[in-house]
Amino acid sequence: MNIILLGPPGAGKGTQARVLCEKYSLVQLSTGDMLREAKKADSEIGKRAAAIMAKGELVTDDVVIGLIEDKIAEGGNVEGFIFDGFPRTLGQADALEELLMKTGQNLDHVIELFVDDNKLIERITGRFTCSSCGELYHKATKPPKEKGLCDICGAAGSFKFRQDDNEDSLKTRLLAYYRDTSPLIGFYHAKKILRKIDGLGSIDEIQKNIKNVIGKFN
Ligand code: ADP
Ligand code: ZN
Secondary structure, three states, X not given: OOEEEEOOOOOOHHHHHHHHHHHHOOEEEEHHHHHHHHHHOOOHHHHHHHHHHHHOOOOOHHHHHHHHHHHHHOOOOOXXXXXXXXXXXXXXXXXXXXXXXXXXXXXXXXXXXXXXXXXXXXXXXXXEEEOOOOOEEEXXXXXXXXXXXXXXXXXXXXXEOOOOOOHHHHHHHHHHHHHHHOHHHHHHHHOOOEEEEEOOOOHHHHHHHHHHHHHHHO
């Protein structure tokens, strides 16, 4: 089963992807995470992407398609993928279809998480991650149980905020979403694989709604 999570920055794609992966034994492919890793490793791609990401603009299609192509190729024996933050343009959507076709796979569900813009700002400006295990937190809605300690891996003082999680960059990211990515909603609707989910509510509620909709269409 292959799933795309579609939605503006802060809609909860990463959070839901992590839970779904476990439940359905899928592999999460987040181009945002891959680009941040490339930046950390100071690779050629990372260096080129860093400035674009900080501003909140989109990295070019060929770069992200290349990253995804490598991951699908090395996929091995997985049950499928959850694409998180990819595709973000119609060009990327076409490329993904081709890549999957080459390996005899289909797209099964495109889950659109919709959330009001004001709520997105709140979510984005309060979120942070454990740099040891990648667990996602939010200062208001999902703080660690013990201050400074990761619930999952126990690491101390390992929390980090994203450089692009500020209001300026978020404005650009939202614009990019509505201009370049939202046309994918119509694209997948026409293919009858678009599932709309209200992205407001608790993590568990949204998770339940996603599972229900997957069950209904499988
Ligand atoms: P968010 O969805 O919260 O904006 P991501 O982690 O998915 O965050 O992406 C962070 C940044 O990485 C984007 O603003 C963009 O610059 C770049 N990026 C990630 N995925 C893509 C993609 N598929 N196409 C182009 N740029 C991307
Ligand atoms: Zn951790």
